[in-house]
Amino acid sequence: MLELAILGLLKEQELHGYELKKRLTDALGAFSSVSFGSLYPALARLEAAGAVRAVTVEPAEPVLPAPVVPMTGSIAGEAAAFRARRSTARPARPSRTRKVYALTERGSQLFEELLEADSTSVDDDRAFNLKLAFCRYLPPERRLGLFEQRRALLVERLARARTNHRSRKERMDLYTQSLVDHGTETTEADISWLDRLIALERKGGQPS
Template identity: 35%
Template structure:
């Protein structure tokens, strides 16, 4: 997900490492903070693979900054990652949000819709944090106040996400190939 975030943010504009780190941190939040020990080796791997270009630019102060930009190979990699997210990138909420943050870079609304359909299919599969006799436990089936809270919040969040996903897929299905996806008028 770190590499996807790097590629995604650099598809929008060239950045220096600190700006990139700040944007990635804002996207993943406190849940998955990014360390210099993870970010800079990932940048080095992407530069070595020819997916990023780096050059020195004048800094805001006296020190020059290392600016990063996406190469054509990097853009192709980004698009491939967005077209075919791994299953964990569909099932994990934070990872899916990272995919969602950059999905607009896919030029084909049908490909965008296909990714959203995968997430919708996952959300429509009965699941729970807790199971009894191999069956998902619902909030109404437990006397534990705190587990009830977890399950109720998860259900409400899932219902909201499923509603948005269905609306977004319907909208994308109306677009001609190659059109840019604009949010539906009813989206907030």
């Protein structure tokens, strides 16, 4: 499932590993953090599969000579100019060699396959969150299908939880009961959130 996230981010722009990790953790950080131990092997896999390719391996010192910048004549001015050079001309200058990856045609194809594949039970919640973050690339009817599929799963989970609850309530201690009750409420809230998304999608509008 990590591969979906990588491909989705690379679809927008070319990135190197470290930057990829940063975006993964602070854009989707609440749902899933990623470690280097997963990220670099995943990148290697994707490269081996031909889904991404390393576009550039930037050297530590740029081969191109630094552009001549006219002096301002003041120290503060020089500092400002330096900051400007750093933040615009070379937005994230390399502190050492970096491997910048780009999405290939094959990768774009794989991305769409992963986005529409129905995920398996456990990491289902994370997978859905991830898919939602990239569902803008889906055609509207597929997107709607994704939402409804998710809704059906939650409703079914809720139903099973209820029957389990009734048949096993007496055997659970009160802390566990509280946990299950809270989980039920959360699932109900998830469903009505999905309902709102679905309604907006049907209207052809964007979510609020």
